[in-house]
Amino acid sequence: GFESGAASPWSISSGVLCSNSSCSGETAHGGTWFAWMDGYGSSHTDTVSQSVAIPSGKTSATLQYYLHVDTAETTTSTAYDTLKVQVLNSSGTVLATLATYSNLNKGTGYTVHTANLTPYIGQTVTIKFTGTEDSSLQTSFVLDDVTLTVQ
Numbered sequence: 001g002f003e004s005g006a007a008s009p010w011s012i013s014s015g016v017l018c019s020n021s022s023c024s025g026e027t028a029h030g031g032t033w034f035a036w037m038d039g040y041g042s043s044h045t046d047t048v049s050q051s052v053a054i055p056s057g058k059t060s061a062t063l064q065y066y067l068h069v070d071t072a073e074t075t076t077s078t079a080y081d082t083l084k085v086q087v088l089n090s091s092g093t094v095l096a097t098l099a100t101y102s103n104l105n106k107g108t109g110y111t112v113h114t115a116n117l118t119p120y121i122g123q124t125v126t127i128k129f130t131g132t133e134d135s136s137l138q139t140s141f142v143l144d145d146v147t148l149t150v151q
Contacts, residue, residue: 001030001031001033001144001145001146001147002017002028002031002033002034002035002144003031003032003033004033005017005019005032005033009050009051010035010048010049010050011047011048011049011050012035012047012048012049013037013045013046013047013048015046016035016036016037016046016048017033017035018033018034018035018036019032019033019034020032023036025039025140026039026068026070026140026142028144029066029068029110029144029145030066030144030145031144031145033144034142034143034144035048035129035142035143035144036140036141036142036143037083037129037131037140037141037142037143038081038131038132038133038138038139038140038141039070039133039138039139039140040133040138041072041133041136041137041138042133042135042136043133043134043135044132044133045130045131045132045133046130046131046141047128047129047130047131048128048129048143049088049126049127049128049129050126050127050146051090051124051125051126052124052125052126052127052148053123053124054117054120054121054122054123054124054125054148054150055121055122055150056121056122057122058121058150058151059118059121059151060116060118060149060150060151061116061117061118061120061121061148061149061150061151062114062115062116062117062118062148062149062150063098063114063115063116063117063127063146063147063148064112064113064114064145064146064147064148064149065085065112065113065143065144065145065146065147066110066111066112066113066143066144066145066146067083067101067105067110067111067113067141067142067143068107068109068110068111068140068141068142068144069083069101069102069103069105069106069107069139069140069141069142070106070139070140070142071103071106071137071138071139071140072137072138072139073103073106073137073139074137075103075104076104077104078104079102079103079104080102080103080134080137080139081102081103081131081132081133081134081139082100082101082102082131082132083100083101083102083129083130083131083132083141084097084099084100084128084129084130084132085097085098085099085100085101085113085115085127085128085129086098086127086128086129086130087117087120087125087126087127087128088125088126088128089123089125089126090124090125090126092126095120095125096119098115099113099115101141102139103137103139106139110142110144117148121150127146127148129141129143
């Protein structure tokens, strides 16, 4: 999560780390701090990432996160703004795109999502969230309570 109120151990684009009191218009899923990507209504890209070591000898690894998508886009068919959830190796090469969300996923609250990271047991990988906004009409990708459960 983001409850320390500091970027570390995350790598976060400037202006993305928010608290309920410092960023009006969006709130945390739990606690006070969250990551607010995009929302500018102009061409913009924000990223949130963290390197994680998934221990050997385990049988499962599951990423869970809460996402809220808020948009001014009115289309019901075109993804103008996107959020990609990816796994990268230590060289920065994308190993997999776990999910892609867009302005079409708008909703009134947070939705929980999970992704299987079992193929990466025994590796150190980077989990990266990349929000990309086009030149008009804001879309906000609000992220909170990210957990990795290894068993």
